[in-house]
Amino acid sequence: MLRLRDLRKGFGTLTAVDGLSLEIRRGEVFGLLGPNGAGKSTTIGMCVGVLRPDAGEVSVGEWGSPTRAAAREHIGLAPQSIALYDNLTARENLSFFGSLYGLKGRVLSERVERLLSTVGLSDRAGSRVGGFSGGMKRRLNLAAALVNDPSLVLLDEPTAGVDPQSRNALFEQVRALKDAGKTVVYTTHYMEEAQRLCDRIAVIERGRLLALGGVDELIARHGGESTVVVQRAEGESVVRTGEPLAELQRALGSEGVISARVERPNLESVFLNLTGRSLRD
Ligand SMILES: Nc1ncnc2c1ncn2[C@@H]1O[C@H](COP(=O)(O)OP(=O)(O)OP(=O)(O)O)[C@@H](O)[C@H]1O
Ligand SMILES: [Mg+2]
The missing domain is CATH 3.30.160 (Double Stranded RNA Binding Domain)
Incomplete structure (x- = not known):
C-alpha cells in the first residue's frame, strides 16, 4: 500500500532521513517508532507528498507518487502539529477540509456529521475550535484526516498530550479504521499503545531503520x-x-x-x- 525506497531528506547539514526503505502492507496498522528527532515526521511528510525527498521514492498503492492528485485522494493525514482553524467551529473545519476534496451538499454534510459523532464531538459541533481542550482538538484533527474516506491514513502522534479518556477514544478509532480495511501508519511515544495496536513496527533513529517486525518478534529479538x-x-x-x-x-x-x-x-x-x-x- 505504501512503499518507501531509499528515502533521503536533509535540512542544511542535518540528515533527517537517511536511506529508509519500507513496505507497508494493505490493511495493516504499522507503527513508526523512534526517539525525538529520529525522522518520523519528516518521513510522514514525504509519504503524503508535502515534503520532497532529496533522493529515493515514495509510492502509494497503484497510484504512484503521493504528489499526484490521483494518489492524494486516497491519503489522509493527521499531522503532529494540529492543523485546524481556531476561529471556525468543529463542523466548519470539517466542511472546509471536505470541500477541498470536492465534496459538497448532502454527501459532505452527512460525512461531517458522521465523523463528528465518531470522534464524540456532535454536541460541540457548533463551537469554535479555539476554545477546545487538547483532547477535543486531537479528536477533530483525526476526523479531518478521514474526511476524504482515505484508504491510507497517516497519524503522526495522534494521542500526544491527551487524557486517558481521549486516548482511549482515539485508540478505538484506530482499531475501527483497521476493521474497516484501512491501512494505518502511526507514530507514537507510548510504547504500550503501539504494542497493543500495531501489526508491525519499524524502529528508526537518525533516519535509519534499526529494526522491523511484529511486536512478539521484536521482543524476542531485541527485548533482552x-x-x-x-x-x-x-x-x-x-x-x-x-x-x-x-x-x-x-x-x-x-x-x-x-x-x-x-x-x-x-x-x-x-x-x-x-x-x-x-x-x-
Ligand atoms: N523544517 C525543518 N528545518 C530544519 N530541520 C528540521 C526541519 N524539520 C525537521 N528537522 C530536523 O530533522 C530531524 C528529524 O525531525 P522529525 O520532526 O522528522 O523527527 P521526529 O522523529 O518526528 O521527532 P519527534 O518525535 O520529536 O516528533 C530533527 O533533528 C529536526 O530538528
Ligand atoms: Mg515528529
Whole structure:
C-alpha cells in the first residue's frame, strides 16, 4: 500500500532521513517508532507528498507518487502539529477540509456529521475550535484526516498530550479504521499503545531503520532477558534470566518467599535496547 525506497531528506547539514526503505502492507496498522528527532515526521511528510525527498521514492498503492492528485485522494493525514482553524467551529473545519476534496451538499454534510459523532464531538459541533481542550482538538484533527474516506491514513502522534479518556477514544478509532480495511501508519511515544495496536513496527533513529517486525518478534529479538523478582522478609532479589520459569520454580522452592513475579521484556525494553538511554535534543 505504501512503499518507501531509499528515502533521503536533509535540512542544511542535518540528515533527517537517511536511506529508509519500507513496505507497508494493505490493511495493516504499522507503527513508526523512534526517539525525538529520529525522522518520523519528516518521513510522514514525504509519504503524503508535502515534503520532497532529496533522493529515493515514495509510492502509494497503484497510484504512484503521493504528489499526484490521483494518489492524494486516497491519503489522509493527521499531522503532529494540529492543523485546524481556531476561529471556525468543529463542523466548519470539517466542511472546509471536505470541500477541498470536492465534496459538497448532502454527501459532505452527512460525512461531517458522521465523523463528528465518531470522534464524540456532535454536541460541540457548533463551537469554535479555539476554545477546545487538547483532547477535543486531537479528536477533530483525526476526523479531518478521514474526511476524504482515505484508504491510507497517516497519524503522526495522534494521542500526544491527551487524557486517558481521549486516548482511549482515539485508540478505538484506530482499531475501527483497521476493521474497516484501512491501512494505518502511526507514530507514537507510548510504547504500550503501539504494542497493543500495531501489526508491525519499524524502529528508526537518525533516519535509519534499526529494526522491523511484529511486536512478539521484536521482543524476542531485541527485548533482552526476563527478570524474576522475589520478595523475602529480608528484602527483594532481582535475577535477570533467559529461563524465568525455571528461576521462579527454584525461588519458590527456597525458604521464606513472600511473593515472586516474572517481568517479561516489552516493547519499551526493545525501544530502549535499540535506541539507548541517553537523552535526545
Ligand atoms: N523544517 C525543518 N528545518 C530544519 N530541520 C528540521 C526541519 N524539520 C525537521 N528537522 C530536523 O530533522 C530531524 C528529524 O525531525 P522529525 O520532526 O522528522 O523527527 P521526529 O522523529 O518526528 O521527532 P519527534 O518525535 O520529536 O516528533 C530533527 O533533528 C529536526 O530538528
Ligand atoms: Mg515528529
